Each structure stands twice: as C-alpha cells, then as structure tokens.
Amino acid sequence: MNPPHPPSPRRIRRTRRVLAAAAVLTVATAVTATVIVAGSGSGSSLAGADDAKDANGAADGLRHTAVEVSTGTCGRGWSRPQAGTQVFDLHNASSTASEVDLTDPRTGRIYGEVEGLAPGTTRPMTVDLGSGSYAFKCLQDDADAVTGPTVVVAGTRPQGPAAAPVNQHDLIPPTLAYQKWVGQRIGELAAGTGTLEADIDRGDLAAARRDWLTAHLVYERMGAAYDTFGDADATINGTAARTPGAVGDPGFAGFHRIEYGLWHGEAAASLRTPAAALDSAVRTLRDGWPEQRMDPAAMGLRAHEIVENAEQFELTARTDYGSGTNLAAARANLDGTRAILDQLRGLLAPRDAGLARLDAALDRAQAALDAQQHGGAWTPVARLPHAQRQRINADFGDLLEQLAPVAAIFEVRRTA
Numbered sequence: 001m002n003p004p005h006p007p008s009p010r011r012i013r014r015t016r017r018v019l020a021a022a023a024v025l026t027v028a029t030a031v032t033a034t035v036i037v038a039g040s041g042s043g044s045s046l047a048g049a050d051d052a053k054d055a056n057g058a059a060d061g062l063r064h065t066a067v068e069v070s071t072g073t074c075g076r077g078w079s080r081p082q083a084g085t086q087v088f089d090l091h092n093a094s095s096t097a098s099e100v101d102l103t104d105p106r107t108g109r110i111y112g113e114v115e116g117l118a119p120g121t122t123r124p125m126t127v128d129l130g131s132g133s134y135a136f137k138c139l140q141d142d143a144d145a146v147t148g149p150t151v152v153v154a155g156t157r158p159q160g161p162a163a164a165p166v167n168q169h170d171l172i173p174p175t176l177a178y179q180k181w182v183g184q185r186i187g188e189l190a191a192g193t194g195t196l197e198a199d200i201d202r203g204d205l206a207a208a209r210r211d212w213l214t215a216h217l218v219y220e221r222m223g224a225a226y227d228t229f230g231d232a233d234a235t236i237n238g239t240a241a242r243t244p245g246a247v248g249d250p251g252f253a254g255f256h257r258i259e260y261g262l263w264h265g266e267a268a269a270s271l272r273t274p275a276a277a278l279d280s281a282v283r284t285l286r287d288g289w290p291e292q293r294m295d296p297a298a299m300g301l302r303a304h305e306i307v308e309n310a311e312q313f314e315l316t317a318r319t320d321y322g323s324g325t326n327l328a329a330a331r332a333n334l335d336g337t338r339a340i341l342d343q344l345r346g347l348l349a350p351r352d353a354g355l356a357r358l359d360a361a362l363d364r365a366q367a368a369l370d371a372q373q374h375g376g377a378w379t380p381v382a383r384l385p386h387a388q389r390q391r392i393n394a395d396f397g398d399l400l401e402q403l404a405p406v407a408a409i410f411e412v413r414r415t416a
Contacts, residue, residue, distance in 0.1 A: 062087050062126070067136065069117060070094040075136035075148025083129045083157050090114055091122040098140040102127060105135040105150050109162040128160030129153055163351040163409045171296035171410065174343035179294050181339060182225045186286045189218045193279040196258070200275045203268040212262060213325055216255045220332035223309070224302035224340045228294050235281045239319055247321070254278050256321045263322025299344060300410025304403040306337045311396045317381035324380030327392075331369040334362060337403075344410065351409050358402040365395040 063086040068076040070093045078088070092098050096119060102112035111134065112127045136148040192215030199208035219237060226233045236254045240246040247260050253274060261271045310333040313319045314326040341348070341358075349355055368391055372379040381389070 060087070064089055064124075066091060066122075068093050069098050069100050069136075069138050071138065071140055071143055071146050074138035074146045078151070081129070081134075081151045081153060083131065083153050083155065085126070085128045088112075088125045088127065089122050090117060090125055092117045092119050094140055095119050096141045096143070098138055100125070101137040101139070103135055103137050103147070104133055104162070105147060106133055107164065109164050111160060111162045130157040130159030131155040132159050161353060163405075166347060166351075166410050166412060168296055168412055170347055171299055171412070174347065175294050175296040175299055178224065178299070178340055178343040179292070181343070182222050183286075183289050185218055185222050186282070186289055189215060189222075190279070190282050190286045192218055193275075193282045197272075197275040197279045200258075200268050200271045205262060205268055208258075208268075208271075209262050209323070212255070212258060213323065213328065216259075216325075217328060217332040219255065220329045221336040221339065223306035223333055223336040224299070225294065227298070227302075228292050229285060232281055232285045236278060236285070240321075242318075254281070256319065259323050260321040297410075297412045299340065301407045303337050303340045303344070304400065304407045306333050306340075307396060307399055307403060309333070311393075311400065315381065315393060315396060320381065324383075325378050326381050327369050327372045328378045330396075331366065331373075334366050334369070338362065341406070344406070348406065348409065352405055354402060354405060358399075358406070361395070361399040361402040365392070365399050368392045368395050 063082070063084070065080075065086065065088050066077050067088045067090050068074075069090050073093065088102075090100050098117045100114045100117060101110050102125065103110055112125045114123050114125050117123055131153050133150050133152050135150045137145055138148070139145045192211065196208055196211045196215050199205070199211055229236075234254075237256065238252065238254050239256055240249060240252040240260075246252065247257075252260075255278065257274045258271055258278065260266075261274070310330045314330040314333065317326050319329070320326050345355075352358070368388075372384070372388070384392070
C-alpha cells in the first residue's frame with residue numbers, strides 16, 4: 001500500500017524567524033532620569049560606577065551594556081548612553097518570560113526587539129543609536145507593559161532603521177481588499193478548470209495540456225490565501241509522496257495528478273474523474289469563499305512565505321510531474337507576491353526604507369524567469385544552464401532577504 005499523499009507544499013511552513021534580517025533596530029534606555037548624550041558619543045557626566053564596564057569592548061568589537069528587564073526595573077543599567085552601533089545584553093530578572101522593545105516614546109517607533117526572553121536568561125540586542133529619544137518597553141507575560149525612563153541622544157546623527165508598529169485594525173482594510181482580489185482569481189480558476197475538464201471529456205489532450213498550465217498558474221498566484229483554503233489546498237494542488245508507485249495512490253488528486261497523466265501518456269478516459277474532481281473542488285471553494293476570513297496578522301509573513309516556497313519547491317523541481325513548468329509557477333508566485341505587497345504598500349512605504357530595493361529585487365527575479373520562456377514554452381529546471389540556475393537562485397535568495405523586513409514590520413505587536 002502506498003503511503004498517504006503529503007499536503008500541498010504551499011501549506012508547509014518553515015519555522016525559522018525572518019525578523020533577524022529586518023535590519024538591526026535601535027535601542028533605548030533606562031535610568032532613574034532622562035539622560036542627554038552628545039551626538040559625538042562622548043560620555044555623560046551623570047555616569048555611575050556601575051557603567052564603568054560599558055567602555056570595555058567585547059570580542060565583537062562593540063560596546064556592551066548590561067540592561068535589566070522586569071516590571072519594576074525595566075531598562076535599569078544604562079546610565080552612560082552614547083550614539084553608534086552597540087549591544088545591550090538584556091537580562092530577564094523576573095520570573096516570567098518577556099518581550100523587550102526599544103522604542104521612541106514620543107512616536108512609538110520600534111528600533112529593536114527581543115522576543116521570548118526566558119526568566120534568568122540574557123540575550124543581546126544589537127542597535128545603531130542616532131540622535132533622538134529612546135526608552136525600553138518590557139512586555140512580560142500576564143502583566144501590563146512597562147516603559148522605562150527616556151534617554152535622549154543629542155546632536156544630528158541620523159537614527160538607525162525603525163518602524164512604526166502596526167495593529168490589527170491597520171491591517172483589516174488591505175486584508176479585505178486582498179480577499180476580494182482572491183475571490184476574483186477563484187472565479188478565473190473555476191473557468192479554467194471547467195475548460196480543462198471539457199478538453200479532457202472530448203479527448204483533446206493537446207488542448208488540455210495548454211489549458212492545464214493556464215489554470216494552474218491562476219492558482220499559483222494566490223499563495224497568500226492557501227492557509228485560508230484549508231483542506232481544499234491539498235485537494236486542488238496536492239503532491240504525491242516521493243516513493244515508487246505513489247502517483248497511483250487514490251489520494252493523489254488535483255492539478256498535479258492531472259499533470260502526471262497528461263505528460264505520461266495516460267488516456268483521456270483515465271483523467272476524466274480527476275478532472276471532474278478538481279473542477280468540483282474549485283467550484284466548492286469559489287462558492288464558500290465569501291464566508292471565509294483571512295487573518296490580517298499573517299499578511300506580511302505570507303509575502304515572504306510565497307517566495308520561500310517557490311524557492312523550496314519550484315526552483316528545485318520537486319513539484320514537477322512531467323510538464324517542466326516549475327519556472328512558470330515560480331513566475332506566477334512572484335505575481336502573487338506583488339499582489340499582496342500592492343495591498344500593503346500604503347502601510348509599508350512609510351515604514352520600510354528598503355522598499356525600493358525590494359521592488360528592484362522583484363524585478364530582477366522576474367526578469368530572470370521571463371528569460372526562460374521561449375515561444376510560450378518554459379525551460380525545465382533540469383535543463384537550465386548552470387550559470388543561469390545559479391543566477392535565478394541568487395535572485396530569489398536576495399528577494400527573500402528584502403522581504404524579511406516586511407514580515408517584521410507587519411508583525412502585530414503587543415502594546416499594553
């Protein structure tokens with residue numbers, strides 16, 4: 001007996017955090033009063049003996065300052081602030097886990113964050129301090145948020161990267177707009193699977209191969225909605241286990257089941273049932289979509305996941321069942337990434353100084369894929385010249401780095 005077919009790869013979520021690549025956000029302080037520091041980084045006359053060790057550089061060559069985290073002593077330990085890149089070693093002195101943000105107390109912009117700081121543990125926060133106001137905010141489990149004293153770095157030195165926090169309410173309008181866009185695509189998808197079924201019913205497999213790709217690419221553009229699709233995703237776009245005979249598993253269904261048959265010489269009669277099942281699943285999804293609700297808090301992360309999954313499954317041809325169209329699918333995935341970024345752009349533009357670099361990275365990745373389409377046919381991944389395959393992989397790697405700040409910016413943070 002063949003093993004059960006795995007879920008659609010689009011529902012496999014990798015657990016590594018993307019926040020680290022979102023640029024080192026800056027830091028804030030706490031003492032018992034406001035401290036003003038010269039923009040040149042000179043020490044303050046208010047410094048105490050407890051901060052003498054701050055001047056000592058660590059092995060990384062950066063200035064380190066020990067900062068205490070608790071509801072009663074949030075930010076204690078920093079009394080000689082200075083500008084520049086440095087490290088705050090945050091120690092959780094409480095009995096519960098904590099999140100620590102470095103904020104501008106006037107605007108709420110976040111310059112640095114550490115999450116999941118366990119009791120009794122110490123973790124570093126690397127920041128680039130420019131001229132401005134800073135305060136540590138300690139958000140401990142089952143307790144109100146506490147903001148420590150404000151520290152002011154005087155002068156004209158530019159501040160490091162920061163982002164105004166985004167709340168759930170901010171994300172509702174773009175989420176609803178994107179959900180409406182997905183509904184329109186599902187309508188296109190239903191028309192496409194209906195055409196594909198009709199091709200197969202009349203035995204026109206040449207037309208079926210053409211129309212299979214058209215419909216499949218519509219589905220590949222909707223990546224941010226796959227989790228909301230639930231079990232329908234596996235039914236529509238599931239894959240077979242990578243074991244001998246797994247493609248014969250009755251649970252192997254949807255686009256890839258039909259792809260396997262169309263490009264492995266199966267007769268039209270053997271594909272009629274899978275084609276009808278695919279069309280039925282799509283129409284059920286279309287009819288129920290108005291009742292679905294996407295999670296606004298996941299919108300920024302989905303933009304990153306679409307490209308991550310394209311890199312993992314399309315650029316490796318792990319989801320090729322004969323058509324050799326993985327690069328076309330990856331290209332459709334880029335369209336899907338643009339679609340969600342278009343809805344988020346109004347919130348993203350004032351928060352992401354690297355937005356132009358992100359747009360350029362998308363353009364490069366798109367151009368690299370478009371170059372592999374020749375007269376309507378796509379180069380299979382296995383036939384890519386080595387240099388071109390490396391170029392495409394590098395472009396997607398760069399794009400993932402540029403998308404990491406988007407996931408960080410749109411993470412809904414606790415504020416109270």
